[in-house]
Amino acid sequence: MKKMDKELIEHITAQLQNHEEVYPDGAWERFSEKENKKRGITFWPLWTAAALILIFAGVFFTQNNNVQKKDFAKTKSKADHNIATETMDLSATPDNDEPSLKNGINKHAPTVNNPADHQPITTKENLPIFEQQQEYVVLNTSGALNPVNHNLLDHKLSGINLSDLKSKQFEILTEKKRPQPINNQTNFEKLLAQDSYANQQKPADKASGNSKWQPDVYVAPAMGNDNKVTMNYGFSLSYAIANKLSISSGVSYASISTTESLNASAPQTLSGKNLASVDAKVRGINIPLELKYNISDKLYTNVGVSALAVLNNSQQNSYIVNQVQSFSAPAVNGYADSKTMIVQEKKVEPQPEASIDPDKYIGFYNFSLGYKQKISKKNNIAIEPFLRLPMKTFSKENLNLTNGGLRLKIDF
């Protein structure tokens, strides 16, 4: 018994130490996929960030446009003010100048007027003053410098000053004329703005006047991560719940394709095959529920969720397989050279029905930004870039069904 015990334990030890399990197919793929998934997760926020940036940029841009319009108006009025203040300044400066000049004149005036003042009052003294002046002139001609001479020069200067003043006033007048056409322009722009404002008001009034329901049809080419264009067609109906906000739903035929590359290299064994990539195509009926916000009368944005009822789901797997091929070529010396080589080949197989994702519904988050253009009294045509983000990855290969495209819409 003792011997048996020893043998038993020894046997167990030996067996376990030398034991190796068999390698099951697909273990490496699962392992590398797990590693890739970690990287994939880091890519996800990038996508959503890109989408959010797009949306916010759109909203910001449009709002900024409005603000700019207002700013323009504001700067215009500011400009008016500036011009007004400038004119004020201009008118003020002569005023400021004038008193000084006038003061100057006044200062000089007595000297100028003195004789004049004296003239009416002392008409009799006229002659002596003239004589005095003549005397000065005489004195001047004599070349002698006298303090009285300064007086005479002052008189002359004051004369010049007066004429200068006149010319300045003339200039001011012409300057005053200049702002007038600008004022006219702003008035004209104000008119235009009022006009456009009236125009803006009109359709809004009309819309509110019409029924709150607005049906439209659309066709939407979309593209997934495999760069294949798929077509979506749909009908939607929106109901205005507020002036700028409406809620919309509808039904559409949606087709989404995606591909997932697993970065597989050639199998290291002769018989192995490695899953290189998976292509999937999902077709179904998409039912969205969206909130639409009219940023302006032409721009709007949609945010919502949608459920895709899967009608058809096909998946194709491409594998890299090794094949042994022998080549023989006659060599120069008469012998035949035979070479056996391992050749890599790509093989595409449809995924068996049983292992296709059994999900009947796929949820999406939808984001879009649209530009609407009137084509007739009742009809609008709209271009709407959109992005559909799946709520979770699809199938066990973690296919990413994110897709985006351009929706061409006709309202009626």
Added chain:
Amino acid sequence: MIKKILSFEEILKGCVKNDNSCKEMMYKSFYGYLMGIILRYTKNPSDSEELVNDSFIKIFKHVGGFKAPKNPEELQRSFKGWIAQIASRTAIDKIRSNKIQFYVDDLAESEHPVSQVSIASELHVNDILNLLNHLPDTQRLVFNLYEIEGFNHDEIAKMLNIPESSSRVYLTRSKNKLRSLYLNTMVNSYEKNG
């Protein structure tokens, strides 16, 4: 594309350079070996692949730190020893983290291994693993570490944070249990040979 069959040394160098095809080859060639080790520690087959993958993640991460022996002939053997150590440490860590779930399973009569055809000299690994599966976790762990990995009681005691005497007791108990389990199920066939 024409491929060259790489030598083990080249594969090892490729793994250090993070070359994916070398990593794949490494994974595929040592998966079974590591799984063999992991299965000694874990009962749950769904855990085992996860543990093998965890071990490979560690191996690929630290492969640059693996010191090759001077004798190139021993390279593969020493590498296997190195990765075996990583795998068993990974498994022990996992068992430690699940320590709350430790329980002593009483072997019910209906649960006895039923591979009566086996004879002792050819006692199949699956049968042995089956026997191990019926050991309480701590006994199994100590048995593994002492008998198969070759640790002594002192090392085991430090590794599992238990007194050295407990380690001895666990080992004795595990052997007794294995013996009785074996006798209950396969004694007839064994005695015929023995």
